Amino acid sequence: MRVPLSWLREYVELPAGTTGRDVQAKLISAGLEVETVEQLGAGLQGPLVVGEVLTIEELEGFKKPIRFCTVDVGKANGTGEPQEIVCGARNFAVGDKVVVILPGGVLPGDFRISARKTYGRVSHGMICSARELGMGEDHDGIVVLPPEHEAGTDAIALLELVDEVLDIAVTPDRGYCLSLRGVARETAIAYGLPLSDPALIDVPGPNPDGHPVRIDDPTGCDRFTARTVTGVNHEARSPIWLQRRLQKVGMRPISLAVDITNYVMFEVGQPLHAYDRSRLNGPITVRRAQPGEKLTTLDGAERVLDGEDLVIADDSGPIGLAGVMGGAHTEIADSGPDSGTSEIVIEAAHFAPVPIARTARRHKLASEASRRFERGTDPQATSAAAQRAVDLLVLLAGGTAEPGVTEVVLPYAPRTVAMAADHPDRVAGTTYGRETVVRRLQEIGCDVYGSDELIVTVPSWRPDLGAPNDLAEEVIRLQGYENLPSTLPRPRPGRGLTATQRLRRRVGRALAGAGYVEAPCYPFVSAADFDRLGLGADDPRRRLVLLANPLDDTEPGLRTTLLPGLLATLRRNHGRGAQDVALFETGLVFHPTDGATAPERLPVDRRPTDEEIEALKAALPEQPQHAAAVLSGARERDGWWGKGRPATWADAVEAGRTVAREAGVELIVRPAQYAPFHPGRCAAYTATAADGTQVPVGYAGELHPRVVAALGLPERTCAMEVDLDVIERVGGGRVTGPHVSTFPVATQDVALVVDAAVPAADVEAALRDGAGELLESLRLFDIFTGEQIGEGRKSLAYALRFRAPDRTLTAEDASAAREAAVAAAAARTGAVLRS
Known part of the structure; x- marks a missing residue:
C-alpha cells in the first residue's frame, strides 16, 4: 500500500516539519512493515510552469518528426515574451496547456535545463512528459493540462510534484491498512492525535425507491x-x-x-x-x-x-x-x-x-x-x-x-471477546495495568466493559480480532515491542538432547564422514514422481496425504519416500557439471491415517484435555523418520595413488549399514525385488528384534535402467533408504562401546560351498550361532564361482576372529569353535567345506 504523506495529512494533523521518515519510524514501532519512503520530486527545481502553445512549426529533413513551438509562459521568463522550444512530441496542438521547464530549472535525476541549439533552432526550455516530471512511466507524449489553468502558473504546486510516499507491506491480518483510513488511524494512535475519519459522513437511510x-x-x-x-x-x-x-x-x-x-x-x-x-x-x-x-x-x-x-x-x-x-x-x-x-x-x-x-x-x-x-x-x-x-x-x-x-x-451482531484484564500482562511478561489495556483497546476502536473480566466489542473493520491473544497483541504492539523486557527461559537442569535427537545427529555425522553431503529437500511430491519411479498401482507409497493449500498445484502431496527429492537434487547437480555426487537426507515421510478427524480448533485459554490431544494425534498422518542416500559417478577417484572405482550397489548397501551401526544394530542383507531398484541388484535390510523376529528396515541397490532414463539420471545411479524409527526401536536407544580385551586374538579362515541361491547372510548367521561366545568378528572376504566347485554353486570365504575375555585361547579352543560354526552352517544351509 502506497501512502502519500500529503494525503495522509488530511486525516491526521501531523506536527509541522514531520517527514515521511518520522512517520515511517512511528508506524514500524506500531508493527507495520514500512519498506521505503519514496521522495517524489527530489532534486526538482523551477521555474516549472504552465504554458499555452501559441504556434507550431513542423521542421522537416530529420529522421523523426520535430516541431518548433512558441509557448506563452506568462511572466515566468521575466519578459512576458513567448518562449521558443523545440519538441518531438505529437500529442498537443495550438491552444493546449502544457508543462514547461525554463532554462535554469532541474528535473528529477539531476537533469539540468539550459538554452541550447538543436535541429537548427535554439530551444529555450523543454515541454515535459509525465515520466520526465516523475509522475509515472508514460513517455509517449507530453502532459496536456485542462484549459482553465493560466499560463505562468507554478506547475510544481499545481501537479503536487513534491511529496513523500510511504510504501507499506500490509500483512494479511491487517487488511484495514489497505486504505488511507486505516493507515491514518494507526498514525493518529502512534502520534496521540485525533483522527478525521473519512467514513464518518451523513448517509441517508434506505428506502424502496433505489435500484432493486x-x-x-x-x-x-x-x-x-x-x-x-x-x-x-x-x-x-x-x-x-x-x-x-x-x-x-x-x-x-x-x-x-x-x-x-x-x-x-x-x-x-x-x-x-x-x-x-x-x-x-x-x-x-x-x-x-x-x-x-x-x-x-x-x-x-x-x-x-x-x-x-x-x-x-x-x-x-x-x-x-x-x-x-x-x-x-x-x-x-x-x-x-x-x-x-x-x-x-x-x-x-x-x-x-x-x-x-x-x-x-x-x-x-x-x-x-x-x-x-x-x-x-x-x-x-x-x-x-x-x-x-x-x-x-x-x-x-x-x-x-x-x-x-x-x-x-442481513442480520448482524457485533463480535465480542471476553478477556481477563491482566491477560496482556501475562502474555508479555510485564505489567501494563487495566487502565492501559482499556485505553489501547479503545484507541483501535473497541468498546470495553467490565473490571477484572473485560468484555471487548471488536470494531467492524478488524475481522482479525477474535481471541484474547489477538487483543493482547494489539496492546503489546501499541505499547512498543521495544519496551518488552528481555528475559531468558530457565530450563530445568539435566535436560539435553533426547536419545532420538542424538541418534539422528550421529547418523548425519557418520554419513558425512563416509563422503556424503546432506541435501534437505522439500517434502512435496506428485503422482508423476511415482510413475517415474516405476511404483505399482497398488504400492502403498502411492497413498498420499494431500495438502489443502499446496504451494505448487503440480505437487499437492506429502512425500512417502525421500528418494524423489534426493534424486531430483542429484540430477540438478549432475546437470551443472558435478560428475561424482553422493547425497543424503534424514527427514519425515507421511502416510495417511484412515477414519480419524481432528477437532476444528484447540482452545488457547486453557490446556487442551487429554481427549482433545489424543483426538488431534489420532488424526495426524503417520510420520516415521527415514534416512536415504543416493550416489553416482566415482566412489574413489583416480590419482597418483592408483586407479579409482565407480560407485556401485555395494556402496549403497554399506551406507545403510553405516546408519544402523550408529544405533548398535547389525543389519541382515538379502536379495530382493523392490521398485525403483534393479531386480538383480537390490538388497532388503532386516534387523533382529528383541523377541527374535526379523523386522523390515529398508532397501538399497542400483536403480532400474527405466527409472534412470525417466528421471534423467547418470547411468548406474544407486540409492538407499531405511526407516530410522525402526532402527532405533531395534537398537533400544543405547549404544555401548566395544570391549577391549588384553588377550590375543586367534584367527581361523573357512571356505564353504553352498548353492548359488543361498544368501550369504544366512550362512553368516549360522556361523555366528555355531561359533558361540568366543567369536569376536566375522568377515566375508571372498566369493568364488567356477568349474572347480560346480555349476550353480558358489564358495564363500570367511575370516573368523576368536578371543576370550579371561584367558589366552589355545589352538584347540579356536579349532573347536570353528568346527562348531561349520557344523551349524552345514545343518542350516547345506554348506560343505571347500577342499
Missing part, C-alpha cells in the same frame, strides 16, 4: 448498497488533484467515474463498482454462477464460470465477478464525446473473504478489489463509501443524486 437488489447467497454477501446518480456529464474529466493522488498510490487514471470508485477504495478501503444503468436489465442479483456460464470481464477476457464463483447478475445473466472484476457489458465508457453514460449505479457490497479469494485464484485474476475483500473489509463502511462516491460524482461531473437508496443488510 436481491441477495440469493447470504453466506457470500451479507450487505449490499446501491446508489444512483443521473445527469452525469460524460465529457467531464478527473481533476488534476484526483489524478495525482491515484498516480501516487500506483493507479492509472482512466475516466472520471472509474477514477472516483478507485479513489474511494483507497481512501475508505471499500471497493466499489460503477454500472451504466442503461445497460442493466432488471434487478441486480448476488448469486453463485451456473456451471458453464460465461462472462467477459473488463480486461476483455471471456471466462467460463465455476459453480463456486460468486457473481453479480441481472436478468440477462452474470455482469461481474463479485469482488474481483466487473463485466464489460455494463462498464462505464471512457469520458469523451463518444461516451453516452449519464446514469450511473454505484455498488458497495460486503463479500465473504473465502469465496472472493478462491474465485480470484481460480481465474488467475487478482485485482485491487479482491486483494481487499479476501483480507476482510469493513461491512459498516459500505453506505459511507457509496455516499462518498455519489458526492464526488455530483461535485465533479455535475450529476444529481437520486433520492432512492437501496441497502440490503
Whole structure:
C-alpha cells in the first residue's frame, strides 16, 4: 500500500516539519512493515510552469518528426515574451496547456535545463512528459493540462510534484491498512492525535425507491448498497488533484467515474463498482454462477464460470465477478464525446473473504478489489463509501443524486471477546495495568466493559480480532515491542538432547564422514514422481496425504519416500557439471491415517484435555523418520595413488549399514525385488528384534535402467533408504562401546560351498550361532564361482576372529569353535567345506 504523506495529512494533523521518515519510524514501532519512503520530486527545481502553445512549426529533413513551438509562459521568463522550444512530441496542438521547464530549472535525476541549439533552432526550455516530471512511466507524449489553468502558473504546486510516499507491506491480518483510513488511524494512535475519519459522513437511510437488489447467497454477501446518480456529464474529466493522488498510490487514471470508485477504495478501503444503468436489465442479483456460464470481464477476457464463483447478475445473466472484476457489458465508457453514460449505479457490497479469494485464484485474476475483500473489509463502511462516491460524482461531473437508496443488510451482531484484564500482562511478561489495556483497546476502536473480566466489542473493520491473544497483541504492539523486557527461559537442569535427537545427529555425522553431503529437500511430491519411479498401482507409497493449500498445484502431496527429492537434487547437480555426487537426507515421510478427524480448533485459554490431544494425534498422518542416500559417478577417484572405482550397489548397501551401526544394530542383507531398484541388484535390510523376529528396515541397490532414463539420471545411479524409527526401536536407544580385551586374538579362515541361491547372510548367521561366545568378528572376504566347485554353486570365504575375555585361547579352543560354526552352517544351509 502506497501512502502519500500529503494525503495522509488530511486525516491526521501531523506536527509541522514531520517527514515521511518520522512517520515511517512511528508506524514500524506500531508493527507495520514500512519498506521505503519514496521522495517524489527530489532534486526538482523551477521555474516549472504552465504554458499555452501559441504556434507550431513542423521542421522537416530529420529522421523523426520535430516541431518548433512558441509557448506563452506568462511572466515566468521575466519578459512576458513567448518562449521558443523545440519538441518531438505529437500529442498537443495550438491552444493546449502544457508543462514547461525554463532554462535554469532541474528535473528529477539531476537533469539540468539550459538554452541550447538543436535541429537548427535554439530551444529555450523543454515541454515535459509525465515520466520526465516523475509522475509515472508514460513517455509517449507530453502532459496536456485542462484549459482553465493560466499560463505562468507554478506547475510544481499545481501537479503536487513534491511529496513523500510511504510504501507499506500490509500483512494479511491487517487488511484495514489497505486504505488511507486505516493507515491514518494507526498514525493518529502512534502520534496521540485525533483522527478525521473519512467514513464518518451523513448517509441517508434506505428506502424502496433505489435500484432493486436481491441477495440469493447470504453466506457470500451479507450487505449490499446501491446508489444512483443521473445527469452525469460524460465529457467531464478527473481533476488534476484526483489524478495525482491515484498516480501516487500506483493507479492509472482512466475516466472520471472509474477514477472516483478507485479513489474511494483507497481512501475508505471499500471497493466499489460503477454500472451504466442503461445497460442493466432488471434487478441486480448476488448469486453463485451456473456451471458453464460465461462472462467477459473488463480486461476483455471471456471466462467460463465455476459453480463456486460468486457473481453479480441481472436478468440477462452474470455482469461481474463479485469482488474481483466487473463485466464489460455494463462498464462505464471512457469520458469523451463518444461516451453516452449519464446514469450511473454505484455498488458497495460486503463479500465473504473465502469465496472472493478462491474465485480470484481460480481465474488467475487478482485485482485491487479482491486483494481487499479476501483480507476482510469493513461491512459498516459500505453506505459511507457509496455516499462518498455519489458526492464526488455530483461535485465533479455535475450529476444529481437520486433520492432512492437501496441497502440490503442481513442480520448482524457485533463480535465480542471476553478477556481477563491482566491477560496482556501475562502474555508479555510485564505489567501494563487495566487502565492501559482499556485505553489501547479503545484507541483501535473497541468498546470495553467490565473490571477484572473485560468484555471487548471488536470494531467492524478488524475481522482479525477474535481471541484474547489477538487483543493482547494489539496492546503489546501499541505499547512498543521495544519496551518488552528481555528475559531468558530457565530450563530445568539435566535436560539435553533426547536419545532420538542424538541418534539422528550421529547418523548425519557418520554419513558425512563416509563422503556424503546432506541435501534437505522439500517434502512435496506428485503422482508423476511415482510413475517415474516405476511404483505399482497398488504400492502403498502411492497413498498420499494431500495438502489443502499446496504451494505448487503440480505437487499437492506429502512425500512417502525421500528418494524423489534426493534424486531430483542429484540430477540438478549432475546437470551443472558435478560428475561424482553422493547425497543424503534424514527427514519425515507421511502416510495417511484412515477414519480419524481432528477437532476444528484447540482452545488457547486453557490446556487442551487429554481427549482433545489424543483426538488431534489420532488424526495426524503417520510420520516415521527415514534416512536415504543416493550416489553416482566415482566412489574413489583416480590419482597418483592408483586407479579409482565407480560407485556401485555395494556402496549403497554399506551406507545403510553405516546408519544402523550408529544405533548398535547389525543389519541382515538379502536379495530382493523392490521398485525403483534393479531386480538383480537390490538388497532388503532386516534387523533382529528383541523377541527374535526379523523386522523390515529398508532397501538399497542400483536403480532400474527405466527409472534412470525417466528421471534423467547418470547411468548406474544407486540409492538407499531405511526407516530410522525402526532402527532405533531395534537398537533400544543405547549404544555401548566395544570391549577391549588384553588377550590375543586367534584367527581361523573357512571356505564353504553352498548353492548359488543361498544368501550369504544366512550362512553368516549360522556361523555366528555355531561359533558361540568366543567369536569376536566375522568377515566375508571372498566369493568364488567356477568349474572347480560346480555349476550353480558358489564358495564363500570367511575370516573368523576368536578371543576370550579371561584367558589366552589355545589352538584347540579356536579349532573347536570353528568346527562348531561349520557344523551349524552345514545343518542350516547345506554348506560343505571347500577342499
